[in-house]
Amino acid sequence: MQKHESTIVDIARALNLSIATVSRALNDHPKISEATKKKVREQANALEYRRNTLASGLRGSRTNNIGLIIPRVSMYFHATAITAIQNKLHQHGYNLIIGQTNDSFEMEKELASAMFSSRVDGLMVASTFYTTDFSHFDVFTRNDIPLVFFDRVPVDFYPAQVIRGDDYKGGFMATSHLAKAGCKTIAHLSGPLSCNLYKDRYAGYVDALRKHRLPFRKEWVFFNELTPENALRIARQLFAAPPYPDGIFASNDTTAIILLEHARSLGIVIPEQLKIVGYSNDPRTAIISPAITTVEQFPDKVGERAVDALLELMKGRGRRKGEVQRPIITAVELVCRASA
Amino acid sequence: MQKHESTIVDIARALNLSIATVSRALNDHPKISEATKKKVREQANALEYRRNTLASGLRGSRTNNIGLIIPRVSMYFHATAITAIQNKLHQHGYNLIIGQTNDSFEMEKELASAMFSSRVDGLMVASTFYTTDFSHFDVFTRNDIPLVFFDRVPVDFYPAQVIRGDDYKGGFMATSHLAKAGCKTIAHLSGPLSCNLYKDRYAGYVDALRKHRLPFRKEWVFFNELTPENALRIARQLFAAPPYPDGIFASNDTTAIILLEHARSLGIVIPEQLKIVGYSNDPRTAIISPAITTVEQFPDKVGERAVDALLELMKGRGRRKGEVQRPIITAVELVCRASA
DNA sequence: ATGTTTAATGCAAACGTTTACATTAAAAAC
DNA sequence: GTTTTTAATGTAAACGTTTGCATTAAACAT
Numbered sequence: 001m002q003k004h005e006s007t008i009v010d011i012a013r014a015l016n017l018s019i020a021t022v023s024r025a026l027n028d029h030p031k032i033s034e035a036t037k038k039k040v041r042e043q044a045n046a047l048e049y050r051r052n053t054l055a056s057g058l059r060g061s062r063t064n065n066i067g068l069i070i071p072r073v074s075m076y077f078h079a080t081a082i083t084a085i086q087n088k089l090h091q092h093g094y095n096l097i098i099g100q101t102n103d104s105f106e107m108e109k110e111l112a113s114a115m116f117s118s119r120v121d122g123l124m125v126a127s128t129f130y131t132t133d134f135s136h137f138d139v140f141t142r143n144d145i146p147l148v149f150f151d152r153v154p155v156d157f158y159p160a161q162v163i164r165g166d167d168y169k170g171g172f173m174a175t176s177h178l179a180k181a182g183c184k185t186i187a188h189l190s191g192p193l194s195c196n197l198y199k200d201r202y203a204g205y206v207d208a209l210r211k212h213r214l215p216f217r218k219e220w221v222f223f224n225e226l227t228p229e230n231a232l233r234i235a236r237q238l239f240a241a242p243p244y245p246d247g248i249f250a251s252n253d254t255t256a257i258i259l260l261e262h263a264r265s266l267g268i269v270i271p272e273q274l275k276i277v278g279y280s281n282d283p284r285t286a287i288i289s290p291a292i293t294t295v296e297q298f299p300d301k302v303g304e305r306a307v308d309a310l311l312e313l314m315k316g317r318g319r320r321k322g323e324v325q326r327p328i329i330t331a332v333e334l335v336c337r338a339s340a
Numbered sequence: 341m342q343k344h345e346s347t348i349v350d351i352a353r354a355l356n357l358s359i360a361t362v363s364r365a366l367n368d369h370p371k372i373s374e375a376t377k378k379k380v381r382e383q384a385n386a387l388e389y390r391r392n393t394l395a396s397g398l399r400g401s402r403t404n405n406i407g408l409i410i411p412r413v414s415m416y417f418h419a420t421a422i423t424a425i426q427n428k429l430h431q432h433g434y435n436l437i438i439g440q441t442n443d444s445f446e447m448e449k450e451l452a453s454a455m456f457s458s459r460v461d462g463l464m465v466a467s468t469f470y471t472t473d474f475s476h477f478d479v480f481t482r483n484d485i486p487l488v489f490f491d492r493v494p495v496d497f498y499p500a501q502v503i504r505g506d507d508y509k510g511g512f513m514a515t516s517h518l519a520k521a522g523c524k525t526i527a528h529l530s531g532p533l534s535c536n537l538y539k540d541r542y543a544g545y546v547d548a549l550r551k552h553r554l555p556f557r558k559e560w561v562f563f564n565e566l567t568p569e570n571a572l573r574i575a576r577q578l579f580a581a582p583p584y585p586d587g588i589f590a591s592n593d594t595t596a597i598i599l600l601e602h603a604r605s606l607g608i609v610i611p612e613q614l615k616i617v618g619y620s621n622d623p624r625t626a627i628i629s630p631a632i633t634t635v636e637q638f639p640d641k642v643g644e645r646a647v648d649a650l651l652e653l654m655k656g657r658g659r660r661k662g663e664v665q666r667p668i669i670t671a672v673e674l675v676c677r678a679s680a
Numbered sequence: 681a682t683g684t685t686t687a688a689t690g691c692a693a694a695c696g697t698t699t700a701c702a703t704t705a706a707a708a709a710c
Numbered sequence: 711g712t713t714t715t716t717a718a719t720g721t722a723a724a725c726g727t728t729t730g731c732a733t734t735a736a737a738c739a740t
Binding site: 051073096 | 405420439
């Protein structure tokens with residue numbers, strides 16, 4: 001057996017055909033006779049031939065690889081979205097290259113460059129919390145490579161397709177739910193407003209307060225990154241001394257869980273004395289007791305819509321150059337549980 | 341500005357140098373003068389040049405891409421492992437290409453082929469539950485492409501590096517813990533024995549029973565795939581009529597959680613009347629009440645060890661051809677909580 | 681018979697790098 | 711002042727495909 005990976009040249013030699021014919025046969029070109037195609041396919045099998053996608057990508061300027069830049073694959077929302085994305089892309093014959101930023105802006109820049117280097121056919125991005133400058137993606141737009149942002153998207157205008165959940169509505173529903181349940185003093189744990197998610201949820205919170213004629217008090221709103229550490233620190237601060245809030249809208253579930261556990265440890269009874277709403281419908285919220293009311297984002301739908309949008313862009317590539325697409329906003333849903 | 345992506349040819353033309361010199365300059369070749377390197381780097385920046393990794397991979401037969409084949413990126417263990425893997429690979433200048441099998445054997449074959457096609461420099465695999473034939477990976481071993489299996493690994497001999505947790509010990513510790521806590525009748529929800537994980541945990545279970553002189557009863561051992569549906573079905577079956585088991589060792593946490601919830605709904609008091617131990621230390625086990633005793637597998641360590649092994653293989657590529665590496669077994673730890 | 685169409689295949693260039701093997705020019709050695 | 715060494719750069723082939731443009735041979739039309 002030959003020692004090197006077999007190529008179409010090997011097949012051509014074995015069958016005494018030209019490499020052009022072999023290439024066409026393998027690509028099911030209409031002008032190649034069925035007999036030849038069959039022979040070629042059989043020989044290819046016998047030699048365990050696999051197309052070298054580097055060579056074919058280089059020549060044909062098409063790699064069938066899609067890049068995905070994402071903060072952390074292990075977060076519930078993203079893990080679920082990835083699954084949907086990968087499945088759908090695979091159906092259409094694409095592979096997925098995943099890069100993880102760990103919410104580092106520098107890493108995001110590096111990854112964008114690396115993705116371009118490997119000539120992905122398209123790129124999907126959920127940016128870091130701190131990305132406000134998106135110019136590292138210019139190389140994609142300039143070279144007309146389809147680019148979609150999903151979930152974490154540019155706050156200011158950037159010429160690329162955007163798919164995101166309806167965070168304003170989510171924030172509004174969550175806060176309204178607390179208000180309707182009788183809460184008078186609703187605190188909000190937001191994240192940095194540089195991120196569209198928190199900005200929109202916060203806006204929903206503010207408007208819901210106004211609608212229900214509840215006071216907005218800035219000492220009950222927090223804008224730190226929603227790490228467990230920060231959550232615990234703020235929980236301590238909130239419950240250091242009365243008056244306590246009687247409702248909390250936390251902009252993510254991890255934070256909601258920590259708040260709940262901390263309040264419980266202080267003997268505060270939930271939902272009687274304190275109501276809590278989280279965001280994302282992380283599996284843990286269903287299991288903790290009392291189970292936490294939260295906002296379902298349908299990460300799989302978001303992922304699928306993002307892929308749809310990307311495929312659409314790839315189809316129309318070249319034509320609609322520079323055309324501005326309007327953002328796609330996906331539905332959210334309040335999941336009512338015992339905590340509120 | 342030019343319309344096409346810029347290449348080293350563009351740089352060479354702009355500086356009136358040969359493309360060879362430019363290539364060497366960009367690769368920091370020792371024989372190129374500092375002055376030239378500087379000029380080249382500046383021009384590259386100006387033109388927003390990015391190396392085309394297809395071309396360089398084709399020529400140099402090195403892509404800097406590592407493939408990862410995994411059942412589901414959203415499972416806790418794997419999501420965590422991926423994060424560790426990706427971070428560590430990135431430190432060494434590699435990108436990660438992830439393929440998800442959804443535990444389908446057919447998909448695994450397809451993905452293996454696709455990974456080979458894109459000429460990954462190495463491949464990491466956690467196989468499906470049902471993979472017993474590993475011949476679709478032969479193309480890697482035959483072409484001397486580093487291959488490591490982790491977590492879900494071949495049960496029978498296969499000539500590739502293996503990294504796995506100490507599942508036998510995990511099963512043994514879990515069962516012993518129940519026995520020491522006074523359980524006399526310990527059921528075990530295992531998965532299909534075609535998978536090393538379940539096979540080893542089951543073996544640990546059996547040996548622990550023997551050591552503690554407890555009876556083994558085959559009607560209290562189950563080997564179905566550990567889906568939520570199966571878990572619920574078995575839970576109903578176990579508690580349809582007395583005698584009930586007084587301890588259960590579930591081979592995964594999802595199953596343990598469902599058992600716990602079902603038992604609770606029947607009014608069975610945990611841990612007094614029934615003790616439960618799970619496997620994996622899924623975050624949900626810490627949050628449910630009572631919190632579930634489980635086995636920590638340190639997925640990040642497993643991932644890192646797998647990367648270490650892969651990097652090692654890539655270094656020594658060619659030399660130790662055919663040499664058999666012995667499996668690496670990583671530590672596990674019993675996490676004692678209220679459920680047992 | 682000769683010209684024309686059609687079907688099947690072949691030739692050779694191109695994609696953007698890397699690298700073995702020159703080549704050149706300047707410096708060093710004699 | 712010739713030869714030798716050294717440093718810097720250039721030439722051209724190669725990696726494995728794809729594809730525009732032939733070419734060939736057979737089938738058909740005149």
